[in-house]
Amino acid sequence: MALNIDLDLCTGCGACVAVCPFCALTQRAADGKVVVNEACTACGACVDVCPVGALSLETAEPATDAAASGAYRGFWVFAEQRAGRLQEVVFELLGKGRELADQLGVPLGAVLLGHEVQECGAALFEHGADRVYVVDHPALATYTAEPYAEAMSALIHKHKPEMVLAGATSMGRGFFARVAIQVHAGLTADCTELAVEPTQRQLWQTRPAFGGNIMATILCPDHRPQMATVRPKVFPQPVPQAGRTGEWIEEVLELKAPVVRVIETVNAMANEVNVAGAEFIVTGGRGLGNAENFKLMAELAEALGGAAVGASRAAVDAGWISSFHQVGQTGKTVRPKIYIACGVSGQIQHVVGMNSSDTIIAINKDPEAPIFAMADIGIVGDLFEVVPELIKALRQ
Amino acid sequence: MHIVVCVKQVPNTTQVRIDPETHTLVRDGVESVMNPFDENALEMALQLKEKHPGTQVTALTMGPPQAEAVLKEAVGRGADQVMLLCDQAFAGSDTWATSYALSRAISQMAPPPDLVLFGKQAIDGDTAQVGPGVADWLNLPCITYAYGIEIDGGMATVQRSFEDGYETLEVALPCALTVVKEANVPRMASLRGKMAARKLTIEPTTAAAIGADPDKIGLAASPTRVMKIFSPPPKTGGVMWQGEEPAAMARKLVEALRERQLI
Amino acid sequence: MAELNYGLSELAQEIRSMMREFAQTRVKPVRAELDENGQFPTEILREMGKMDLMGLYIPVEYGGTFEGDSLPNLIAVEELSRVCIGVSVSYAATGLGADPILIGGNDDQKKKYLPPLASGEKLAAYALTEPNAGSDVSGMRTTAVKKGDTYILNGTKQWITNGGEADIYTVFAVTDKARGARGVSAFIVEKGTPGFSFGKKENKLGIRASATRELIFEDCAVPAENLIGREGTGFIWAMKTFDVSRPGIAAQAVGLAQGALDEAVTYAKVREQFGRPIIANQGLSWMLADMATQVEAARALTYAVVRTIDSGAKDYSKFSAMCKVYASDVAMQVTTDAVQVLGGYGYMKEYPVEKMMRDAKILQIYEGTNQIQRDIIGLALNKEYAAAAR
Structure with a gap:
């Protein structure tokens, strides 16, 4: 996708320059006609305001096979746990995930990575998960980014979910960036609003940018899964349904030994209200x-x-x-x-x-x-x- | 030791806003600066250089030609080499494509780096993805939110923070870190450094020069698309009390909270 | 902001912007604390050293960046003073201590002592004043007696800026009592020399961040090679130092007054009384106008004197005295007026102008009181007009 400028039509009115969110358009000194620079993200804001139709987006690019074939189905939430305790944000994501999965008509999966964390399962089902994919491995006992990313990527390659959410915590932000590289997927950081569009099966991800001065809505049209980290505390927790259960899927993976060794963990907020x-x-x-x-x-x-x-x-x-x-x-x-x-x-x-x-x-x-x-x-x-x-x- | 620090030129975000009437970005008078967290990463590198003589620090950025300003700033503070990735082919890169491009540039460097440092995130996008992303392309371990580092015999002992506390980690070099502001107070450029930077001509490095796969850079390789931008909606409906005695306003507040059954 | 064209070199402009940013980010946040606790700005000076800002007056061959233009150094003092002269005096006093070496020292002395000052690793101090020898050097009691290849120093120096903090001291002592001022010699004395100790730190009205101490010499043996110039030339070095250093005091005064003006105008624009900002009152805006005019006039005079010195002029004692006396009187007046503009707030420690007013007073006193400066000017006039009449 790229921006095309028809210089014969351009009148140099500058309307597009004013609306470009990325300072990607400038007017040539010689004749005032518009040129585009590398900051362009093809967002299309300029196309809409051009009074003479000189701007157009080249949209010939076909959707990738993965997106088009429908090979990717299902909605996942990463079930972050520390020392066997599920983080609050997981429940918030399950609540939102449940709603979005229902709109898409797909099951809601939770991915639990760790070692001897089986007891986390019940709460995941009670908060809305239909399936829990669990990888129990000594390399995952203490969080380090590399084995977590390796495990997550392996599960995504195998099960091909179309959307994956994680909390925008130091853990979620830390290793999902690696997962995104490994599975060549888009990852939108720190979302505060999420919606799905069921026909194209697209996840509309809204997040603050420029220090919160601006909100941006982001899509991943051609890549699957569509992944996002979500700020804790922006979605409410669902009311747990006692006794609700689902499918417990144990995945056996060969993981590399962790390359980072945790020597000491100190909880600085132990004596204070967090x-x-x-x-x-x-x-x-x-x-x-x-x-x-x-x-x-x-x-x-x-x-x-x-x-x-x-x-x-x-x-x-x-x-x-x-x-x-x-x-x-x-x-x-x-x-x-x-x-x-x-x-x-x-x-x-x-x-x-x-x-x-x-x-x-x-x-x-x-x-x-x-x-x-x-x-x-x-x-x-x-x-x-x-x-x-x-x-x-x-x-x- | 060779340390690569990735830096980004960003608009000073405290000055960026959307005009409520025209819904366009107001950017008059918005200055460009080195991403503040990258300043901490650079400072970490420079302190390591002081501690370990013979260390070379390379500052790397990707951006338009004017992004060379942040590289000059880095030289002013003590960076030994710089590289400016600048090519129309990189245009529209999101974090995925940017990570790839930076990783290609780093993998071309000789000697290969022992340490690759990033700020914890850039203040314009706030994604915090490029550091771990580059590390992944380079197959390096990456420790995020680092504030302290000791290097001894090819091993790094790193302090990192997370939501509720901090951790001490050990990792073999080479590795990557993203650095938080608690790490240090960034130095200011020296006079001689500024003079040297002023004389420096920075030749842009192209996508071809780093052997970048054209299918992995730029907009086409970027999974994410910005569809629209808008101002955060303002909140309304509050009340404001002023000009009364502090004690009276305090009592009124407690009453209001009790009335709403909040306390 | 509109500026007069002083024809500043590229280097001078660079120094101005660097020092302005440095003072704002590093000095301003801590100045009240340094003042309150009487705390020496060790870290600030060390960082300035790392930024190559401690050697602006030291020639390139001795590790500094001086190449004939004194304005960059002067402007550094001015910008630092705009935020805190307690800090700027600690910087300037190192230059004062180094000046006798720069003016009268031999190459070996310069090579040994100037580079660590330029890098900021070490600080210097200038030790002339004694309990009984302030403006009148003939009261000097500190003696230096040649013994083999050393001089034995005995006596006490008083109110020495950077005393105790500096590593290198230029000390004036009497080597030949019979010859009066021509019997004074200057020595380089390093901290840690046996027989050299410090008295208590003085508790001062202003410039409280700076350290002021007594230096005590008890049979302190200083190597003879540390004598600056020949025996009996000390008074010449002392006076020549003052001739070049007095514009530095003037620069402190200009900076300080500018800082007070900044505070006063900023406040007058936001403070509202009777429904409008107080700057809208003519009485007050005229006061600000006078302050601004005085500051600019002091700056213009000071820069002109420095340019004259740099041009190689022989006789500039009168002009050095003029800029010192004028600028320091302006600083006292402008800081006092700034407190007045801020009214009750100005008198409170929450606002910086009361400190500026306390700080200003020393400028009329040190490096020769303003009465002495006027004597110098008067003497010069007497001489010049006598010559003209002939």
Whole structure:
């Protein structure tokens, strides 16, 4: 697929230049006519706006055999587990996967990789999986990317699912990039919305880009499977159906020995409430001014009955709190019942990590702060005056 | 030791937005910078170079001709060689095709690298796929989200972070890492480095020069297609309180939360 | 922002943009903390060394980047001062300590002592002042007595910038009491020399990031080869150093005043009273206008003096004194006015202008008080007009 420009028709009006999302079009100095550069992704935005029809997309490229033949069928979810514990995001994916698999009329599979992780199976069925493909192998006992990618690719080659989802976690993002290379499939990172189009059997994948300033919808027209990593906490968990079961498929694979050896794993959040799964989050931003003032956040968290303490990128970059607390595009995505942002301006890269929270409360002394646009309740005031009063009121 | 650092020129994303009326990208005054996480990767390489004399650092980028600016920045900070992959044939490459192209370029380098470093992700696309993807093409192990590294006798001990904590890993060289910002504070270019960079002429390296398979590069080889872009929908319907006593607003908030049965 | 055309070289422009970025990203975030804790900016100076910014005044053959144009160094001082003169004085004092070696030192001394200063591995300090010898050098009590192939130093130096932090000290001592100023000699003394120790760190009003200490010499044996020039030439090196270093103080003043102006204008545009930004009040905008004019005039004078020195002029003590006295008086005035513009906020430590005002005062005092500078100018006028009358 490529963009064709009919220079005889082009009037040099520049309409296409203005709409190109990728700065791929420029006007020649000599006559103002448009030329395309290597940034073009053939998205077609320019074609629609050209008033004289000078632009066209070459769409002669045939679909690959794989996509056309219908050899790929089925919807998969990667069942991420750490130390035998399924991650929350797996249930979120099973919920969404169930819905999409039903629209396509295919079974929903879950892929469980690990060693002695059989007890994870029941929860996968109860949350909607029809089939669980399990690879039990010592090389998968502790996560490293290489054997996980090898196992996943082998299963995809064998069973040919048409869509595969994984959580956009450090694990999912880490090894699915390798799987995508190995099976020559498209992989869309960090999706926040998914839909299927049943006739073409296409997965419409929507994700934030440019730090969350822009949303992009991405398709993989000619390659199968269509794969995506999905941000945790953007889809709700389904209600588990107790006793629901399905097909347990044990796959025996020859895997290479891991090349990376895990010497030590430290859980830094062991003694703290983790923002990732918290129901209540109290977040401090630049307005806190220093590390010391995070104690005020901890106090408010305690007054709320054990909330997690979050932080904006500004606060983490300033070294006031560890990055494990960071909420946003480069931190965690959260979906608490209550999110209280204190002294957080509301940069878009922060907002994309928390905008699906149920109730957002913003406390900021600048009434123009963008965070107020997101807030269900906005309080314009000095956080150092409001928060202590809030703690007092909560304790009463 | 030979370390290759892959860097990308990105728009400063904090300045990118969509015009709410015309629905087009507003890019006036948006500057191009080295991807911030790539700065951490480069700094990791330069610190290893200081620690292990004789180390050569090569900065590699793929992009339009003006992407040479990030390579010059890398030279200013202390990179020894650079390579600019620039060819119309690469146009429209997604992470799959980009990974292939970079891996071809790296596999042509002599001596072959002991370490290939990437930023954990680029701030324009945020995919975090190119690092592990290149590693896969090169058949190298890849440790993502690395913030510390010690090299001793052909082995690397690497600290990496994940959602809830961190891990210490051991791997034989050669290997690839993607680097997080906690790794270090990137240095600024030196005066002599800037002068050297200014004099440098960077010849673009073509797809043919790296022996790239034409079926694996560019738009045609890229499985993903961007179908549309749009502004995230704004949220509405909130209330705002101001000009009242802090204590009064705090009490009102607690009441509101109780009313909604949230606490 | 519109700028006057000072005909800056490419190098000077490069240094300006590098130093501006460096000061913003590395110094600004920590300046309040350094000030509060009286903490020496070791890391900052080390990083500047790595960036080749510590050798701007040192000739290329001794590891620096100086090739006849002093403006790059001056502009580096100015840009650093725009953010914090506590840091910039620590940088500039190394140059001050190196100047006697640059001016009067022999090739061996230059080869040995200048390269590590240019790379930032080492810092220097300049030790002239004593408890009883401030502006009046004739009160100097520190002695150096030749003994074999060493000089034995005894005495105390006071308020020495970079004292204790520097590795290389140029120390002035009396070798022949009978000859007064012509009996003073200059020596290079390395930290760690037996008999050389430091007094306590002074607790100061401003430039609190810089280290100011007493140097104590008790039968300190310094190799005779560390004598700069001949015996009795020390006072010449001291005065020649001041002639070239005073524009550096002026550059500090210009930078500091510019920094205060930046803060004042930025604040005046966002602070609203009576429904409009305070900059819309004529009384206040005229104040800002005067501040801006003074800063630019101080800059123009300072750059012109440096160009005159670089051109090889013989007699420039008067001009050096003029730029020092004018720019430092401007800095005091502009920083004080900046505090006034910010009102109550300006008086609070949350805003940087109170620090700038505290910092400014030293500029009217060190490297010769402004009264001494006016003496120098007055003396020169007297001489010049006497010659003209003849």
